[in-house]
Amino acid sequence: MTKARLERFRARRVKANARERTRMHGLNDALDNLRRVMPCYSKTQKLSKIETLRLARNYIWALSEVLETGQTPEGKGFVEMLCKGLSQPTSNLVAGCLQLGPQSVLLEKHEDKSPICDSAISVHNFNYQSPGLPSPPYGHMETHLLHLKPQVFKSLGESSFGSHLPDCSTPPYEGPLTPPLSISGNFSLKQDGSPDLEKSYSFMPHYPSSSLSSGHVHSTPFQAGTPHYDVPIDMSYDSYPHHGIGTQLNTVFTE
DNA sequence: TAGGCCATCTGGTCCT
Protein backbone atom coordinates (compact mmCIF):
# COMPACT_ATOMS: atom_id res chain seq x y z
CA MET A 1 0.00 0.00 0.00
CA THR A 2 1.55 3.23 -1.11
CA LYS A 3 1.68 6.20 1.14
CA ALA A 4 -0.99 7.94 -0.89
CA ARG A 5 -3.35 4.97 -0.62
CA LEU A 6 -2.68 4.75 3.06
CA GLU A 7 -3.56 8.37 3.51
CA ARG A 8 -6.73 7.95 1.47
CA PHE A 9 -7.66 5.00 3.62
CA ARG A 10 -7.04 6.95 6.78
CA ALA A 11 -9.10 9.86 5.54
CA ARG A 12 -11.94 7.55 4.62
CA ARG A 13 -11.78 5.91 8.01
CA VAL A 14 -11.87 9.25 9.79
CA LYS A 15 -14.89 10.26 7.77
CA ALA A 16 -16.62 6.98 8.50
CA ASN A 17 -15.93 7.40 12.18
CA ALA A 18 -17.48 10.84 12.12
CA ARG A 19 -20.54 9.51 10.35
CA GLU A 20 -20.85 6.74 12.84
CA ARG A 21 -20.66 9.19 15.71
CA THR A 22 -23.35 11.30 14.14
CA ARG A 23 -25.49 8.27 13.55
CA MET A 24 -25.18 7.17 17.15
CA HIS A 25 -25.95 10.67 18.36
CA GLY A 26 -29.11 10.55 16.29
CA LEU A 27 -30.00 7.27 17.84
CA ASN A 28 -29.37 8.67 21.29
CA ASP A 29 -31.48 11.73 20.53
CA ALA A 30 -34.29 9.45 19.53
CA LEU A 31 -33.88 7.57 22.76
CA ASP A 32 -33.98 10.82 24.70
CA ASN A 33 -37.21 11.72 22.96
CA LEU A 34 -38.53 8.35 23.94
CA ARG A 35 -37.48 8.91 27.55
CA ARG A 36 -39.39 12.16 27.63
CA VAL A 37 -42.68 10.54 26.80
CA MET A 38 -42.21 7.73 29.25
CA PRO A 39 -44.38 7.70 32.36
CA CYS A 40 -41.34 8.32 34.47
CA TYR A 41 -39.04 10.98 33.15
CA SER A 42 -36.24 12.71 34.92
CA LYS A 43 -33.54 14.84 33.45
CA THR A 44 -31.19 13.97 36.26
CA GLN A 45 -31.90 10.28 36.61
CA LYS A 46 -31.89 9.00 33.08
CA LEU A 47 -33.08 5.53 32.35
CA SER A 48 -30.53 3.42 30.59
CA LYS A 49 -31.07 2.62 26.95
CA ILE A 50 -32.21 -0.89 27.50
CA GLU A 51 -34.49 0.08 30.38
CA THR A 52 -35.97 2.86 28.29
CA LEU A 53 -36.82 0.38 25.57
CA ARG A 54 -38.30 -2.06 28.03
CA LEU A 55 -40.36 0.58 29.74
CA ALA A 56 -41.56 1.85 26.38
CA ARG A 57 -42.65 -1.62 25.41
CA ASN A 58 -44.55 -1.98 28.68
CA TYR A 59 -46.07 1.45 28.34
CA ILE A 60 -47.34 0.72 24.86
CA TRP A 61 -48.72 -2.52 26.09
CA ALA A 62 -50.40 -0.84 29.06
CA LEU A 63 -52.02 1.79 26.89
CA SER A 64 -53.22 -0.72 24.38
CA GLU A 65 -54.65 -2.64 27.28
CA VAL A 66 -56.57 0.44 28.33
CA LEU A 67 -57.91 0.84 24.84
CA GLU A 68 -58.83 -2.77 24.52
CA THR A 69 -60.56 -3.18 27.82
CA GLY A 70 -61.90 0.33 28.09
CA GLN A 71 -61.11 0.18 31.74
CA THR A 72 -59.21 2.71 33.72
CA PRO A 73 -56.06 1.06 34.88
CA GLU A 74 -55.98 0.45 38.56
CA GLY A 75 -52.91 2.05 40.06
CA LYS A 76 -51.08 -0.96 41.33
CA GLY A 77 -51.78 -2.95 38.23
CA PHE A 78 -50.59 -0.13 36.06
CA VAL A 79 -47.32 0.04 37.90
CA GLU A 80 -46.93 -3.68 37.63
CA MET A 81 -47.46 -3.56 33.91
CA LEU A 82 -44.87 -0.86 33.53
CA CYS A 83 -42.36 -2.67 35.68
CA LYS A 84 -42.47 -5.98 33.93
CA GLY A 85 -39.01 -6.95 32.88
CA LEU A 86 -37.34 -3.91 34.32
CA SER A 87 -34.42 -4.19 36.66
CA GLN A 88 -35.18 -3.80 40.32
CA PRO A 89 -33.70 -0.32 40.60
CA THR A 90 -35.72 0.85 37.65
CA SER A 91 -38.81 -0.88 38.96
CA ASN A 92 -38.38 0.86 42.26
CA LEU A 93 -37.91 4.11 40.45
CA VAL A 94 -41.05 3.69 38.42
CA ALA A 95 -43.04 2.41 41.35
CA GLY A 96 -41.92 5.20 43.60
CA CYS A 97 -42.55 7.62 40.83
CA LEU A 98 -46.07 6.54 40.10
CA GLN A 99 -47.47 5.48 43.40
CA LEU A 100 -49.12 8.32 45.17
CA GLY A 101 -50.70 6.41 47.97
CA PRO A 102 -53.16 3.67 48.82
CA GLN A 103 -55.80 5.17 46.60
CA SER A 104 -55.26 5.18 42.94
CA VAL A 105 -54.90 8.70 41.70
CA LEU A 106 -54.31 7.80 38.13
CA LEU A 107 -57.12 9.95 36.96
CA GLU A 108 -56.32 12.90 39.09
CA LYS A 109 -56.41 16.06 37.09
CA HIS A 110 -53.31 18.03 36.45
CA GLU A 111 -52.91 20.49 39.24
CA ASP A 112 -52.14 23.33 36.88
CA LYS A 113 -55.52 23.92 35.43
CA SER A 114 -54.04 24.92 32.18
CA PRO A 115 -56.71 25.06 29.54
CA ILE A 116 -54.31 23.49 27.13
CA CYS A 117 -53.03 20.69 29.25
CA ASP A 118 -56.04 20.20 31.42
CA SER A 119 -56.68 17.01 29.60
CA ALA A 120 -53.40 15.44 30.38
CA ILE A 121 -53.43 13.08 33.25
CA SER A 122 -50.17 13.82 34.82
CA VAL A 123 -48.65 14.79 38.06
CA HIS A 124 -45.70 17.08 37.94
CA ASN A 125 -42.94 17.67 40.41
CA PHE A 126 -44.01 14.80 42.51
CA ASN A 127 -41.60 13.85 45.19
CA TYR A 128 -42.34 10.50 46.62
CA GLN A 129 -40.58 9.00 49.55
CA SER A 130 -41.57 5.46 50.06
CA PRO A 131 -40.88 3.93 53.42
CA GLY A 132 -39.94 0.69 51.77
CA LEU A 133 -37.76 2.12 49.10
CA PRO A 134 -34.37 3.68 49.21
CA SER A 135 -34.24 7.39 49.27
CA PRO A 136 -35.20 8.51 45.84
CA PRO A 137 -32.22 9.73 44.00
CA TYR A 138 -34.42 11.14 41.33
CA GLY A 139 -35.56 14.09 43.42
CA HIS A 140 -37.27 16.49 41.11
CA MET A 141 -39.20 14.02 39.08
CA GLU A 142 -41.59 14.88 36.39
CA THR A 143 -44.18 12.22 36.25
CA HIS A 144 -46.65 11.45 33.57
CA LEU A 145 -49.05 8.99 35.02
CA LEU A 146 -51.08 8.60 31.95
CA HIS A 147 -50.20 11.03 29.30
CA LEU A 148 -52.95 9.94 27.07
CA LYS A 149 -54.19 11.50 23.94
CA PRO A 150 -57.84 12.34 23.51
CA GLN A 151 -58.61 9.30 21.46
CA VAL A 152 -57.70 7.20 24.41
CA PHE A 153 -60.12 9.03 26.63
CA LYS A 154 -62.72 8.92 23.99
CA SER A 155 -62.47 5.21 24.11
CA LEU A 156 -62.89 5.44 27.82
CA GLY A 157 -65.91 7.66 27.52
CA GLU A 158 -64.13 10.46 29.26
CA SER A 159 -63.17 12.63 26.38
CA SER A 160 -63.91 16.26 26.49
CA PHE A 161 -61.81 17.50 23.64
CA GLY A 162 -62.42 18.37 20.13
CA SER A 163 -60.29 17.25 17.30
CA HIS A 164 -57.44 19.51 18.27
CA LEU A 165 -54.91 17.75 20.35
CA PRO A 166 -53.54 19.71 23.23
CA ASP A 167 -49.82 19.92 23.04
CA CYS A 168 -48.59 18.70 26.37
CA SER A 169 -45.54 16.96 25.17
CA THR A 170 -42.08 18.04 26.03
CA PRO A 171 -40.86 20.69 23.63
CA PRO A 172 -38.14 18.93 21.69
CA TYR A 173 -40.31 16.04 20.75
CA GLU A 174 -42.53 16.75 17.82
CA GLY A 175 -43.88 13.36 17.07
CA PRO A 176 -47.01 11.76 18.35
CA LEU A 177 -47.13 10.74 21.96
CA THR A 178 -49.02 7.61 21.37
CA PRO A 179 -48.46 4.90 18.85
CA PRO A 180 -50.71 4.64 15.84
CA LEU A 181 -53.68 2.78 17.11
CA SER A 182 -56.10 0.96 14.98
CA ILE A 183 -58.94 -0.27 17.06
CA SER A 184 -61.03 -1.46 14.23
CA GLY A 185 -58.17 -2.30 11.99
CA ASN A 186 -56.64 -5.59 11.20
CA PHE A 187 -53.73 -5.37 13.49
CA SER A 188 -53.33 -5.17 17.16
CA LEU A 189 -50.62 -3.42 19.02
CA LYS A 190 -50.68 -6.02 21.62
CA GLN A 191 -49.42 -9.43 21.04
CA ASP A 192 -51.36 -12.33 22.24
CA GLY A 193 -51.07 -11.62 25.86
CA SER A 194 -48.58 -9.60 27.71
CA PRO A 195 -45.02 -8.53 27.05
CA ASP A 196 -43.88 -11.27 29.32
CA LEU A 197 -45.07 -13.93 26.98
CA GLU A 198 -41.72 -15.49 26.75
CA LYS A 199 -41.25 -17.39 29.89
CA SER A 200 -37.52 -17.03 29.77
CA TYR A 201 -38.23 -14.42 32.34
CA SER A 202 -41.30 -13.68 34.29
CA PHE A 203 -41.70 -11.07 36.85
CA MET A 204 -44.47 -10.06 39.04
CA PRO A 205 -43.37 -7.84 41.82
CA HIS A 206 -43.49 -9.88 44.95
CA TYR A 207 -44.19 -7.77 47.92
CA PRO A 208 -46.04 -8.02 51.17
CA SER A 209 -49.77 -7.60 50.89
CA SER A 210 -49.56 -4.27 52.58
CA SER A 211 -47.63 -3.28 49.58
CA LEU A 212 -48.75 0.18 48.82
CA SER A 213 -48.57 1.57 52.26
CA SER A 214 -45.17 0.04 52.63
CA GLY A 215 -44.05 1.45 49.37
CA HIS A 216 -44.05 -1.77 47.46
CA VAL A 217 -45.74 -2.90 44.36
CA HIS A 218 -48.48 -5.30 45.13
CA SER A 219 -49.01 -8.09 42.73
CA THR A 220 -52.47 -7.53 41.47
CA PRO A 221 -52.88 -8.67 37.91
CA PHE A 222 -54.05 -5.82 35.77
CA GLN A 223 -56.12 -8.00 33.62
CA ALA A 224 -58.30 -10.82 34.74
CA GLY A 225 -56.75 -14.01 33.62
CA THR A 226 -53.28 -12.62 33.55
CA PRO A 227 -50.97 -15.30 34.80
CA HIS A 228 -49.58 -14.56 38.17
CA TYR A 229 -45.85 -14.80 38.28
CA ASP A 230 -44.88 -14.87 41.84
CA VAL A 231 -41.29 -14.07 41.26
CA PRO A 232 -39.42 -11.32 43.02
CA ILE A 233 -38.24 -8.64 40.69
CA ASP A 234 -34.65 -8.96 41.70
CA MET A 235 -34.71 -12.66 41.06
CA SER A 236 -36.26 -12.37 37.69
CA TYR A 237 -34.15 -9.69 36.18
CA ASP A 238 -31.92 -11.26 33.71
CA SER A 239 -28.76 -9.45 33.09
CA TYR A 240 -28.26 -9.16 29.43
CA PRO A 241 -24.89 -9.57 27.86
CA HIS A 242 -23.29 -6.45 26.73
CA HIS A 243 -24.51 -6.11 23.21
CA GLY A 244 -24.78 -3.22 20.89
CA ILE A 245 -27.98 -1.24 20.78
CA GLY A 246 -29.11 -3.14 17.74
CA THR A 247 -28.92 -6.35 19.64
CA GLN A 248 -30.63 -4.72 22.58
CA LEU A 249 -33.46 -3.61 20.35
CA ASN A 250 -33.83 -7.10 19.05
CA THR A 251 -33.76 -8.41 22.56
CA VAL A 252 -36.46 -6.04 23.73
CA PHE A 253 -38.82 -6.70 20.90
CA THR A 254 -38.46 -10.40 21.02
CA GLU A 255 -39.01 -10.49 24.73
C1' DT B 1 -12.71 -4.06 42.69
C1' DA B 2 -16.36 -5.93 39.79
C1' DG B 3 -20.11 -4.97 37.07
C1' DG B 4 -23.11 -1.93 34.41
C1' DC B 5 -23.46 1.55 31.11
C1' DC B 6 -21.73 4.32 27.66
C1' DA B 7 -19.08 6.47 23.63
C1' DT B 8 -16.04 5.57 20.19
C1' DC B 9 -13.36 3.09 16.80
C1' DT B 10 -13.25 -0.46 13.56
C1' DG B 11 -14.08 -3.89 9.95
C1' DG B 12 -17.67 -6.35 7.58
C1' DT B 13 -21.82 -6.36 4.77
C1' DC B 14 -25.33 -4.53 1.95
C1' DC B 15 -27.15 -1.10 -1.03
C1' DT B 16 -27.17 2.79 -4.32
Next chain:
DNA sequence: AGGACCAGATGGCCTA
Protein backbone atom coordinates in the same frame (compact mmCIF):
# COMPACT_ATOMS: atom_id res chain seq x y z
C1' DA C 1 -16.80 4.24 -4.47
C1' DG C 2 -19.17 5.73 -0.75
C1' DG C 3 -22.82 5.73 2.68
C1' DA C 4 -25.72 3.27 6.09
C1' DC C 5 -26.04 -0.15 9.31
C1' DC C 6 -24.35 -3.53 12.40
C1' DA C 7 -21.75 -5.86 15.99
C1' DG C 8 -17.32 -6.68 18.38
C1' DA C 9 -13.61 -4.58 20.95
C1' DT C 10 -11.93 -1.27 24.01
C1' DG C 11 -11.48 2.05 27.52
C1' DG C 12 -13.61 5.49 30.67
C1' DC C 13 -16.83 6.61 34.26
C1' DC C 14 -19.73 5.51 38.05
C1' DT C 15 -21.62 2.88 41.83
C1' DA C 16 -22.33 -0.80 45.14
